[in-house]
Amino acid sequence: MIGTAEGRRRPRFRLEPYVEFARTAMAREATYRFDVFTTIGSFVVRVYLLRMVWTALYAHNAAPHELSRHAIITYSAVALLMGIVMDIDQTRALKDKLHDGSIATDFLKPIIVPFYFFADGTGEVLFHAVLLIPATLIALLIFHIIVPAPAVLAAFALSFFLGYMVGFFLNFLLNCSAFWTLEISAVQLIVTWLTDLFGGELIPLILFPAFLQNFIYALPFAAMFSTPLLIYVGVIPPSRYLESMGLQLVWIVVLALVSTVMWRAGSRRIVVQGG
Numbered sequence: 368m369i370g371t372a373e374g375r376r377r378p379r380f381r382l383e384p385y386v387e388f389a390r391t392a393m394a395r396e397a398t399y400r401f402d403v404f405t406t407i408g409s410f411v412v413r414v415y416l417l418r419m420v421w422t423a424l425y426a427h428n429a430a431p432h433e434l435s436r437h438a439i440i441t442y443s444a445v446a447l448l449m450g451i452v453m454d455i456d457q458t459r460a461l462k463d464k465l466h467d468g469s470i471a472t473d474f475l476k477p478i479i480v481p482f483y484f485f486a487d488g489t490g491e492v493l494f495h496a497v498l499l500i501p502a503t504l505i506a507l508l509i510f511h512i513i514v515p516a517p518a519v520l521a522a523f524a525l526s527f528f529l530g531y532m533v534g535f536f537l538n539f540l541l542n543c544s545a546f547w548t549l550e551i552s553a554v555q556l557i558v559t560w561l562t563d564l565f566g567g568e569l570i571p572l573i574l575f576p577a578f579l580q581n582f583i584y585a586l587p588f589a590a591m592f593s594t595p596l597l598i599y600v601g602v603i604p605p606s607r608y609l610e611s612m613g614l615q616l617v618w619i620v621v622l623a624l625v626s627t628v629m630w631r632a633g634s635r636r637i638v639v640q641g642g
Contacts, residue, residue, distance in 0.1 A: 384478055385486035392490025406495075410447055410502045414510055417443040433573050438600045441512040445599055446568045446592060448502055449527065451495055453568075453591060457488025457535050461542040462551060474634070481539075481630060488535070515599060522608050526595035529615035533590045536622035543626065546633030567593025573602065587622065590615040 396402075418440050425436040434442065461484050464470035473480050506512045515523070541558060545551050563569055566588040575583055583589055594611050597603040603611050 385482055388483055388486035389490035389493065392487045393494045396491050396494040406451060406498050407501055407505070410451070411505060411509070413447055414440075414444045414506065417447075418510065433602055434571065434600060437511075438513060439571065440510060442571060442596055442600050444506045444510055444512045446596055448499055448506065449530075449592060449595070450568055451498055451502060452492050453531060453534055455488070455492055455495060456538050456542075456555075457492060458484045458539045458542045460484055460487055461539070462545045465542075465545040480634075484539070485535070492531075513600070515601065518605070519598065519601070522605070522612075523595050523599045526598050526608075526612050526615065529612055529619065530591040530595050532619045533587050533615060533622065536619065536626050537587060537591075539626050540622065540629060543629040543633050546629075546636050562588045562591065565589060566591050567596055571596070573597075585614070587618045590618045 421436060421439050421443065425439075461470070464473065470480075473483065507514070514520075537558070541551060541555055544554065565572070565583050565586055568591075572580060572583055572589060572593045584593070594603070594615055598608065598611065
């Protein structure tokens with residue numbers, strides 16, 4: 368019998384399969400052991416180069432007054448630490464499966480397909496999160512990054528998680544566009560460029576002209592990196608935590624709703640053979 372994937376009965380949710388999907392993804396990533404060393408090595412080199420750049424800029428007084436030289440080096444190091452996890456496209460398997468047609472078989476399985484992609488991406492992210500331990504030790508011992516008070520660290524961790532979810536749904540939206548066009552590399556490059564420019568991972572957004580800052584801070588890219596980073600270095604004070612993380616939460620809800628609409632519309636385009 369032929370029917371649309373959207374029209375199939377929604378399976379009952381069980382947590383166990385998705386935990387196993389995450390474990391499988393972690394095991395898959397663990398096979399590329401050489402990547403561990405290249406990731407750590409790349410982190411050290413990039414932090415060193417950024418420290419040289421910021422040191423030179425501060426020596427010529429071309430630096431923001433809101434951040435000391437030590438604080439901005441800390442900002443760059445923590446941003447690169449976040450990037451070890453945040454720069455992963457957690458749902459790229461969706462694009463790959465749409466490209467080769469194997470997603471049709473996923474719709475026949477007794478699983479909720481978007482949750483499968485979330486679990487698979489989470490497993491990959493959890494493996495890379497382990498790399499944060501040696502990278503953080505290096506940042507502390509070699510670059511002497513600032514460690515804020517426990518309350519600030521807790522707020523940073525929560526904001527980091529919210530930023531991760533914004534990034535997840537943004538990637539999911541991009542990969543959902545492959546339902547209509549199998550080649551999405553150009554769009555991904557544009558979004559990556561916008562994230563690098565307006566996300567605050569490479570350049571603190573406080574360096575942008577004042578008349579642009581309010582607009583940039585309102586974008587989802589800033590919710591991914593800039594908000595947690597500015598909390599970490601103290602530019603966003605505790606009195607603004609609720610406002611800043613509230614905006615992150617708004618973007619999560621908006622992107623989740625749009626993702627749901629795109630997924631349902633896209634899945635109606637998939638025709639599968641089954642009962």
